[in-house]
Amino acid sequence: MEKHQQQKHDEAYQVLVLPYPIQGHINPMLQFSKRLASKGLKVTLITTSKSMQPSASSIHFHSIDFQEAETTTGIDEHIRLYESLIPARLAQFIEKHQIYSQHRAKVLVYDSCMPWALDVAKRLGLQGASFFTQCWAVNAIFYHLKLGTLKVPSEEQIRTNAVVSLPSMPELEISDLPSAAYDNSGSYPGLWNLIRRQFSNFQEADWTFCNTYDKLEHQIINWMASKWPIKTIGPTVPSMYLDKRLQDDDDYGLHLFKLHTDLCIEWLNSKETGSVIYVAFGSIAGLTEKQMGELTMGLKSTKKHFLWVVRETEQNKLPSNFIEETSEKGLVSWSPQLDVLSHRAVGCFMTHCGWNSTLEALSIGVPMIAMPQWTDQMTNAKFVVDVWEVGIRVKKDGNGIITKEEIQRCVREVMEGERSLDIKRNSEKWRKLAIDAVDDGGSSDKNIEEFVAKITCN
Template identity: 30%
Template sequence: MANKQAHIVMVPLPAQGHAKPLLKLAYKVASHGIKVTFVDTGSLHKKPVVTKPHKLHQQHTNVGFVSVSVGLEVFGDQSKEETKMAKRAQAENVMDAIKNMKDYSEISCVVADATMGWILSEVAEMLSIQTVSFFPLSIGSSALVCHIEKLTEAGTIDTNGNMVKSDEVISLSADIPPWKATEISWIDPRNAETQKSYFEMSKVFQKAAESVDLIVCNSSLEFEPAACDLIPGCLTVGPLIERDDVLRASGAAGSFWLEDTSCLDWLDTKPPGSVIYVAFGSAANLYQHEFDELALGLESSGRPFLWVVRSDITSGAPPEYPVGFLERVADLGKIVEWAPQENVLAHPSVACFLTHCGWNSSMESISRGVPLLCWPSFSDQFHNASYISDIWKVGLKLNKDESGIISRHEINIRIELLLSDDSLKINAANLKKKAQESVLPGGSSFKNFEKFINFLRY
């Protein structure tokens, strides 16, 4: 039997791609009469992740925000005792900030991104409350992380997370795309220290999956039935996207950066199914020569394009466009620094999405029936691209040439192949229908979300 109003604390990893789906979940939970305190934990990147109340906040007074600096030194090169002390201090900072809120009420549950699993264990120990681990990745990628210990024991990967035999692959199921040695989510061949941090974070993810009271994932049973079998009890409540009516009225919750909505007016001037949408998320980078090839590939396609170009997209530096490019494409393309992506993907003028294949972007595109061109660069993006091209067959991968470059010629060819392939469009439309049905009454994600709400209330 439910007592007073449940008070849930949600803690994301400080990165746009992790905070966005958890904030969407926060609003969805709050709409069922549950109080939610969303913790803004800062940013891993140059742009701040500042949690600003969205338009939806006016409708959901049950959502409150608190900002706490939660550094990631807990994944640094420290002794076990120093790490333990850092984790406890961070958890105490979070709890102190929440308790100092004017409308503070007793916390009944903490929901945290799985990569912030140490928050769950520390808070649970301090308050003796229930904990929920939120998986922001696909079930397949999450399952790989959850198998780290078994893969290490089997001698498949070493203690640094590298494949022992680089020419082999990891296969968890015949119905899930396998992982090559270079495509494992924590691998970063360019930076050993970054890989070490990613691998340590992945092990925290695994531990959170084993110790929490419940696991919730931004995916759907219809998308990944085989992967769901690998994490028993995981509640798939996705895709976490806005309904069309909410999208038109308020936009999508979860973006913490300033969106250039002028691109929507620009899309209004274009014919249906004509525009190539290009965006690489908040963290993926291109080398300058890759940026040049992409620019010239879009130009040579002769098709209208909407291109999201972050100021730091070329390996952290402002990009330099090919000479004369901006003048030549002035009537063909629209370039913005950040776009209201869900609104863009829902626009009838968009024909396809050239993407880094982050899980959020993949879910948003699939849920709108938009075919994808895949340009993954790190983490789970390679596995997502394999789902898109090999399992769901709603997109195509861009292939590197013998020099390791995705050329303007390849970009042009793949755009034409994708837009002329009716089977990809049909598959995308069918997957869109499955995505919509899963979150409607009677759907698998709808039923799982009801289970989640009941867990939070009682």
């Protein structure tokens, strides 16, 4: 009898987590899974690639077959195949899991860009928790688009970069909105639809989580919470860089590219404190050859040390002999970003302002030079500069190029100018608030505790 009661108690502890299968979405949901596991839950993270299974001893991983992805030729084709095949395969896995697993699943935590996952969960008797991997400022913009309180900008508004006013937010220019909110050029229509559909049924979910922290977006979170019960659970950065409460949690455990950790850290160790520019623009978007040329000349002209992450597929855009010519000042290598950002030698982060990179910089306290490319990066950059005041944003010339002179100006202002001291102070402030949020009794920690308490009660 006691054994049976214990088994029934354990059954309530099982949670399934389904991220969209790209690194920028797997990482935050994996970190959330680690937090849940640290509080006693049994967590299974579901992937669609055996090669993308991260290393985390506290988490169980299950791979759903998706061999068809190997033959896809682009983002939109991958999305189409994923959405046509994975829902049924997910349902089959859950059904078998509920029959054969010692710990029956009670909740499916799913990436918000897959609203169909909620239908699968409900049909099979599970609660559904929608997980937003972007900030609430971006979520609020898409929420307003769904409600119709924000119209898709007209060509005239886009051309004149008109101002947009939304509740609880600073005034935004069209260029501050996520590009998916107004890009009707036909580029990546599948991706744009994926982004826009996140709010199609989120109000039917039992839980709504977001990878941010309350002090960071206080006004927006309060406004959204007045419409729907939302929970902040971030920042989802490995515990070693925040509260240090999760043992051995010093890395995401998932990397799409080979890291040159020893090379990078040894090089950084030889540099003075705060002397290095760290440059990284993510794993997807690429710069034009002309823009790469301006960036190389701009970095050279600063006379400062720089560590630049350039994918192998992008290195052919570098000017010939650039790496050799700058070997005394620069290093071009795929780097362990968290190790680099937390190194004493790094003085600023030139970033595309992807949300994960932005949260990492905020959590570690590194000033930023914002160089957004697309999607939510435009909005993140706006908040980095004008709301959180932890960096500056590059300005394009009349041809849409960021010149070498502009790059030199931004580096000088962040690392040497009068604003640099204020930016550093603000960076330290947001770092401390990030730690407070996930530490014992912090706002994000309390929200996670509440989730655990409710799903473990029968």
